[in-house]
Amino acid sequence: MVDSRTLRQAPDGRFAFGVGRDDEGRVQVEITTPGGRTHVHAIGVQSRDFRIERVEGVPQSTVTPDPAIAARIAREQASVNRARERDDDRADWAAGFIWPVTGRISGVFGSQRIYNGTPRAFHSGLDVAVPTGTPLRAPAAGVVTFVGSDLFLTGGTVLIDHGHGLSSNFLHLSRIDVAEGERVEQGQVFGAVGATGRATGPHMHWGMNWFGVRIDPQLLVGPQPGP
Numbered sequence: 133m134v135d136s137r138t139l140r141q142a143p144d145g146r147f148a149f150g151v152g153r154d155d156e157g158r159v160q161v162e163i164t165t166p167g168g169r170t171h172v173h174a175i176g177v178q179s180r181d182f183r184i185e186r187v188e189g190v191p192q193s194t195v196t197p198d199p200a201i202a203a204r205i206a207r208e209q210a211s212v213n214r215a216r217e218r219d220d221d222r223a224d225w226a227a228g229f230i231w232p233v234t235g236r237i238s239g240v241f242g243s244q245r246i247y248n249g250t251p252r253a254f255h256s257g258l259d260v261a262v263p264t265g266t267p268l269r270a271p272a273a274g275v276v277t278f279v280g281s282d283l284f285l286t287g288g289t290v291l292i293d294h295g296h297g298l299s300s301n302f303l304h305l306s307r308i309d310v311a312e313g314e315r316v317e318q319g320q321v322f323g324a325v326g327a328t329g330r331a332t333g334p335h336m337h338w339g340m341n342w343f344g345v346r347i348d349p350q351l352l353v354g355p356q357p358g359p
């Protein structure tokens with residue numbers, strides 16, 4: 133158990149949970165043994181320094197949206213958040229993660245974003261600059277829990293649930309090859325890179341969550357494979 137959430141266990145005994153960008157101190161993991169004994173492990177959380185990134189040239193309507201657009205953004209975000217609450221017994225995450233595309237990293241997790249001079253939420257994923265149409269491969273197997281072809285901020289949007297509350301989200305897609313409810317295997321092409329929604333150019337945006345907690349995909353995937 134972490135906080136008040138009871139964790140699932142993979143067949144090999146592993147379990148997963150996430151720690152937020154700005155969490156500090158200790159995470160209390162309460163473990164109950166098969167014999168019914170309970171003990172608590174305290175895991176220290178190390179803080180990280182995050183960059184400040186200035187993004188200029190996105191349409192101002194995406195930075196300071198009018199009320200109708202703001203309502204649309206909130207509605208779309210609520211649908212995405214609902215998909216992230218899924219809690220499946222599948223442990224697809226346990227097989228590890230691969231890079232959905234490789235290329236120049238153009239944005240990292242956690243950086244404070246300043247759009248056209250206005251500070252906005254931190255960047256919640258990993259960006260790799262590659263041309264529109266570059267195939268995107270599932271980083272791990274899972275079930276597609278959300279597909280949106282034209283969200284205001286994130287354009288073509290796909291969520292893949294890897295089980296135990298771990299999910300990936302891919303934004304700004306130019307093409308989507310999967311439907312909600314479909315299973316994808318690791319490495320399977322599920323769409324293509326684009327620049328739809330609020331984007332200054334084509335790139336892969338890969339975000340990951342443990343339920344509502346945003347986590348850094350780069351910590352899970354390791355270095356890019358060599359050429």
Ligand SMILES: [Zn+2]
Nearest residue numbers: 239257259337
């Ligand atoms: Zn991004």
